[in-house]
Amino acid sequence: MKMVITNTDLNDILFERDLPQNFKSDKAYTESNTAIFHPKFGSSDIEDLWFEGIHITKGQTRIKEDISLKIESNYSVFEMHFTLSGSSQATTLGSKEIFRFEPQQHNLIYTKDFEGYFNFSKQEDLNNFFEVHFTEDYFQRFMNVENTVLDKFLNGIEKRSMSAMKEKNMAITPQMNLIISEIMQCKRSGLLKRLFIESKVIELFMLQLAQFETTLKEKKEVMNFQDIEKIHHAKYLLEQNISNPYTLIALAHEVGLNDFKLKKGFKAIFNTTVFGYLHDLRMEKAKHLLLEQERTIKEVADYCGYEYVQHFITAFRKKYGITPGKLQA
Structure with missing residues (x-):
């Protein structure tokens, strides 16, 4: 399960990660930290944690100049994406569709053998993101959840390499921010940490679904x-x-x-x-x-x-x- 990030201007590899199949770990979980520095685009600190079926990554990036990054991966995942601060946009190769994220926005995204570009503008504030990746096998356990939005989302991903649950991103709620903070600051270790994080990840996913479902049922007044x-x-x-x-x-x-x-x-x-x-x-x-x-x-x-x-x-x-x-x- 490999990902490569390349600077499109200079065609040099900024980041390369190769995770075990299905995010398997021979321990309760595995962690890794990666620091990236580039004289043009800035710096980034990326923290990864994974155990079978689930991969969590959080990043903090300082963008010094406008930059376009090519992203390539050879696996498929369901991704809960949370942009905590900063902004970005992504496009897939061969598609004109643009996925934009502004501060304090989230969405559920499906990617399969992703090949595309992430574009960042120079930003004074740090760009912070938090992501949870489910393997397709792990995500199967959610298939029986009765949720109209989820059903529609799953029916629409078959022929696409990247698809979002909602066309417009949703606002991160205080409860979501708290759960993300609890996951990132968890002081437990071993199996207790894994069980705590897994339970919080599922709680976060259910909050996403509930918010998506609520907005579908409501008839909102059109605002400019x-x-x-x-x-x-x-x-x-x-x-x-x-x-x-x-x-x-x-x-x-x-x-x-x-x-x-x-x-x-x-x-x-x-x-x-x-x-x-x-x-x-x-x-x-x-x-x-x-x-x-x-x-x-x-x-x-x-x-x-x-x-x-x-x-x-x-x-x-x-x-x-x-x-x-x-x-x-």
Whole structure:
């Protein structure tokens, strides 16, 4: 199962990876780290982890100049792709179809003997991605899941070398970001780590399917591109101001929409309300701070914008069914 990445300008190989058939490992799992430096395009750190049926890769790349990379692989996988930051676009050889990813977007993609190009523009911010690859054999276990979108996707991949679940990428939710963070920061080892990661990967996949299915059932009002961009900016502002959030009217004014259009558009795009999203964001961040950074309950309550600690404890218990204190015990 080989992949080769070549710089199309100079035709030199930047990265080459040859993984075992079906991602088999003679241990609970296998890990590898690769650092790439190129004087023109920049640098990249790639971390891989695999065990039979599943391969996880995460990368952090700094793009110094516009660059086109040729990608070649000799295997087929179902790929859960998450662009955490930065942007990119891909094309397959012999096709005019373009697959674009912007920050905080995800999709489910099928690739078979992929041969094509990834194009990156010079970017000030790091380009971060997280991917989970399922072999076709492993993915068979999901075939009996009753999901209209999945059925349509599987029926449409037979004659194509690359296919995406949705024509338009979906927004990564706070819950998805939390699961990705838990996978990347897992401190367990051996079989326990493998079981933890596998369970989280399946949970992440089910969240993807649920989001895809929900958007199919909803009839959304057609919005112009400018309004969609403004609503995505509103989401970004919420994420950057957890401790001191905007009021709805202030947020709408900041992005240049009226509050009705912001509320309706936000619900249509992200399948949640403005303050429902903020609440979930706060709770996911609170859980992370309590578990991973061992902050005090008072510190976390303050960070999440709660004036009274008891109000934070009540909200946290309602969300997770456990108090912050018991979670840390």
